[in-house]
Amino acid sequence: MIKFIRSLYFGRRVFYALFGISLLFLISFWFQPLYSITWIITAILGVLVLTDIVALYSKSSISADRLLPEKFSNSDENTVEIQIKNDYGFKLHAEVIDEIPIQFQKRDFLRSIELQSGKKIRFEYLLKPLKRGEYVFGNLNIYVFSILKLAKRRFVYNKDQMVKVYPSFIQMKKLDFMALDQKINMHGIKKIRRIGHTMEFEQIKEYVRGDDVRTINWKATAKHKQLMVNQFQDERSQPVYSIIDSGRMMKMPFEGLSLLDYAINSSLAFSNIALKKKDKVGMLSFSNKMDKLQKASSKLSQLNRIMEALYNVDTGFYDSDFSLLYSRIKKNITHRSLLMLYTNFEHISALNRQLPYLKAIAKNHMLVVIFFENTEMTKLTNITPENISESAHQTVAEQFAHNKLLMAKELQRHGIQTLLTPPKDLSVNAINKYLEIKARGLL
Incomplete structure (x- = not known):
């Protein structure tokens, strides 16, 4: 019975009808013949409601x-x-x-x-x-x-x-094609000029205009009686790590997502590209303590392991300990690797505190420090101030934007690769940076 009562509701028509009947009863106080008619209408309504209930609560469902x-x-x-x-x-x-x-x-x-x-x-x-x-x-x-x-x-x-x-596996699939050498033209994707020959031999092919004459294979040329050149491919099985700072500075929100979420989405897309380029991928997350560590591997199941490790990573309200990061990298990542460090610095003094540890990491590894433009500050620099208050806000915003550029220059001065990017362009820019490093044979 209780189950029946809980599942039964009345429609608006019943309440409209009851309101009309109440009004008719009120009018019948002065117009007596209406009283009997109102009772007839009430009886008809009761029969219709009962019929409707019986129909709905029949054996059908x-x-x-x-x-x-x-x-x-x-x-x-x-x-x-x-x-x-x-x-x-x-x-x-x-x-x-x-x-x-x-x-x-x-x-x-x-x-x-x-x-x-x-x-x-x-x-x-x-x-x-x-x-x-x-x-x-x-x-x-x-x-x-x-x-x-x-x-x-x-x-x-x-x-x-x-x-x-x-993390965004849909975004990862959309960026899949960036692993191909012949990339589709798309806004934000750069063509990287290859320089040097620190790459693995792939095949011998016919010379075409534009090929580097230094790669001519003279023995093959004499055999085929036409110019033949050696073709190289990127070195494979190189360890690549996504290192994600989950400290309080990564809690900042932009367009609904925190910087940590942008970093995690990007690291997943980037790891997918690196796997398709036959490299080994791993990940590490840290704040005031070490959170997750996934050793670099080229297995197809590695992407699922990284996804499982990342889906529950969250930010705290603690400052990140870069000295702990340095010691953990020194202990667990013994081979020279590409380290994509997702972090954020809002002031140059914050960078200077961590710079000794970043320089120490960069001695043994190819370190890329990825940090974020404050897009809200950038918007303020582009407005036309209409009063003193807006002018003051714009001045402060310009100072913040200038500090970001100074930080990028300071890192580059110490031989550390840098990527300063808006949050929404992070994935494409991070993948471009990886492809550039591979093309230049820096790792």
Whole structure:
């Protein structure tokens, strides 16, 4: 009985009808013949409501399911599919209310649909998570009512479904083609001129205009009676690490995502490209203590291991310990490697405190320090100030922007590769930097 009461609701038409009947009873106080007519209308309404309830609570039912992907991609649109089948012998109207995870703070989800008898209907909606972790869906509530729309019956399905939100693997797949030598032209992707020959021999081919004459193979030329040149490919199986600072400076938000999320999405896309270039990839995260360490490997399963290690990494309110990072790298990364360090410095004094450790790391490894432009400050530098207050804000913003450039120059002066980038362009710029290092044979 309690289950029946909890599932039964009345439609708006019932309340409108009751309001009208109440009004008629009030009028019948002065107009006596209306009193009997009002009771007849009330009886008719009661019969119709009872009929509607009996029809909805017959042995027939509906079936529904919420179909979730195995995992969500952070900062991307993810599809959730709802399937509903009407097993009643008549057409139904339905209102679908899905209890979306609290992280989205969305409490107005409502879909109104028609369900033909014996037919199945599907519809989709999109969710864009902005934080990694576990997301729990509540009830899938479906309120069905007949053509009379006097009573509603609630069906509940798929309570407490959980889906994990991983770093952006959709972005990773979009950037897959950057691993190819013949890259498609795309805004932000640079063609890197190859210099030097610190690369592995690949094949001998016919000379074409533009080939380096220093690569001519004279023995093959004499044999084939035409110019032949040696062709080289990038060195493979080189260890490449993504090092992610998860300290308080990476908590800063830009366009809904924290700097840490940008760094994690970029490191995943970058690791995918490095694997396709036949290099070994690994990752390391740290703040005031060492969090995750994944040794470099070229196995295909390495990307999944990195994804599992990264999906739950979070920022704290502690300053990052670069001395601890240096000691951990010295102990665990013994071969010369490419280290892509994702961090952030907002003032040159903060960089100067960590510079001795960065220089020590760069002695044994190819270190690339990646830090972020403050895009909000950059916007202030481009406005036309209209009063003294705006002029003061612009001056401070210009000082911050200038400090960022000084920090990049200071790192380069000590032989440390640097990448200063807006957060939204991080993935493309990081991959470009990796391809540049490979092309120049710096590692």
